[in-house]
Amino acid sequence: MTKFSKSQINQNFDDLHKPLNRLQAITEASRCTYCYEAPCITACPTSIDIPTFIHQIRSENIKGAAQTILSENILGGTCARACPTEILCEQACVRNHDQGKPVEIGLLQRFAVDTFLDADQPHPFKRAEPSGKRVAAVGAGPAGLAFAHRAALLGHQVVIFEAEAKPGGLNEYGLAAYKMANNFAQREVDFLMQVGGIEIQHSQRLGDNLSLAQLRQDFDGVFIGVGLAANHQLGIPGENLPGVEDATNFIATLRQTADKSSLPAGENLVVIGGGNTAIDAAVQAKRLGSANVTLVYRRGEEYMGATAWEIDLARKNGVVILLWAKPIAIHGGDAAAAIVLEKTALLEGTLQGTGNTLTIPADKVLKAVGQKYALADEPSLDLAKGKIWVNERFETNLPGVFAGGDCVHLGEDLTVQAVEHGKRAAHAMGRYLFTISALEI
């Protein structure tokens, strides 16, 4: 039984932030001081020239603003929606100091990119002369797409091999629905593909029907951007009961269901974890109509991976956040019915169970305790911290094989970071291909 009507549920997954209209955008843009060597640029992993694009909005050169954004970040539309701006560009905004409130950079970026896309203009970037090189990207997520676009601009022919049925990676399957309303992920991929020279092959999974060795033979260069496809498990009794699933799976199902009111909303839903995935799962469960949603995290709020803004969003949506508790068992007959939690405490610097337990009803348990690199059995790639090792040029230990995004050991697991990795890897691969060609001559 859900407490929302069908139309209400679908409305619940509409844009969380309403986009700015033209007047709002120009007014907000006028708050920007047009800083010199602006701190927001430094704070942006893709180094978008933020003061310039905001100035362009102010001068009503919206097309120019979109070009400024997209030239550094071809997925600027998704990043405008999904970036935790509160810990990136907006945190660095100087307006925090005198007005106590940053310029709404994310919303302005969305305004510029959306206005540009809505105008249905020709693709704004031109490819270089054909380089004669063919390169492959594994994974059509943010890293692979950004790599492919930049490689295509450099004149290469690109084939993307994607495991899933749709491109986009987390943009399509992983971000909360209310951040990516109106099928934006696919719309953005369509726009990106307009550059030309990129082909996507679906249902191609590395380590399954796709081999790295073969790719290295068939292509001049390979970029791996496979993300983190596996989930950490709880390792507790009852974990395999029906009703217990990975939060990423829950979110992917929700994202792929057009009429979200057709999905069952658990009466008592428990999310385990403290990151943004946990928040995305909990808030969406609440918006789907679950009566009681409890987010359980084993430490205090200050240790949560989710940003303060996301935690606040969860509370505003009626999610109960239970801190200093960890799951020790899931009970139930045919399916999950309750979860046993043990209170925790920091004793002499280590997190320990206190022996005090509580049991709460849980007909659905979502696990969001982190994702991990899933191709650890690809023996030829060196790993670091359980992920693919790369140097500062995003080269793996294999010549001609580059990697970026969440699957490499560098940087934070952010969409915008993945875009930057893909972009830089494309340039690094370009230099590599050029050097190899020169040696061959």
Next chain:
Amino acid sequence: MTNLHCNIAGIDSINPFWLASAPPTDKYINVKRAFDAGWGGVVWKTLGIDPPVINTSSRYGVHHDRSRGILGINNIELISDRPLAINLAEIEQIRREYPDRVVIGSMMAPIEKSAWQELAVKIANSGVHGLELNFGCPHGMCERGMGSAIGQVPEMVEQVTRWVRQAVDLPVFTKLTPNITNILWSAEAAQRGGCHGLALINTVNSITSVDLDLMAPTPTVDGKGTHGGYCGSAVKPIALNMVAEIARNAETKQMTISAIGGIETWRDAAEFIALGASGLQVCTAAMLYGFRIVEDMKAGLQNFMAEKGYAHLDDFRGKAVANTVDWNDLNLNFDSKAFIKQAQCIGCGRCHIACEDTSHQAIRFDTNSQGLRRFTVLDDHCVGCNLCAHVCPVPDCIEMRTVDNGQPRLTWPQHPKNPLRTDVPVSKNTEV
């Protein structure tokens, strides 16, 4: 207790705020609403000889700032387009209903003695307190030999002013156009003609924008545009200078000035009074916000006066005139340096790039290991130009501090580097 009561060219007014001759004073209902809102007087929209003029549809152009605030507007409207008799009857009515408020009749006629004198007498008979001669309108009327076509020729200014003075026994204001090379020529001409007061400035000739789709200046009338009269906040600096030029000129400094030009707040009003204005006329601000804006003009002016200890407007009228001098009277030994108050600095770098690119490379930009951006003035390079303080988005963050260099006052005529030096500086020891 402060008092805004004043006397302008012999006319008593409960406050110095009059509405200028323009659409807001076009007819009875507007003027009634203005008086109910608290305005001290109005200059009725310019009256001409029948038949009335025809006005266009599409009359105003605009110069917006980037937040859709209005810096200025221009207009291509002509004088009153209603029959003279209707205007005069309404003036009589409003005079009866609001005996403590001032009504001035603005007028314009072809350059013929009889035309000006007959019209002046008719308007005077309606009971106005005075007449204002519109020699300023820079569009339309000037093409018919009126408005600025008269105001731009000092001899005509003098002649027409004299004709009207001979015809009526009322205070006469001559309204001056700013579209000239030297405002003193027309001010002195009006004085020779015998005016009781000057009203300035009229609007500035302008094109506010070009419609890039129609490829025509705005406001467009059926695909074509014409230059119009620019007014509002943007023209205030021009008006302040012209008022000051008259107020500090030996020949004209005794003249009564009713100041016009971008007055939007009490502060604007106080600035014009400090430069010698006796009265103030407002139009654009009322057109943008309605007549209610006079409330803050009055209250703000009174609060300012109370704070400074001025009981009457006369207590500070003209107080800034003596300090408005020729460049040659400025002290070249005066030295000031920018000082950035670090606690207030938000780190935007605007001061740095303005100085670095366009001034004297006097602001250093350092980033420490924590990424903190710090801007510091290099005193040896700073010439005290004020640019950084102006571009800084935080008020009072950059302060211009006077350097006590122990040097005596030294002007250009006294300066050793002046090849035409005539004056020898007074030595510091002998200075009183």
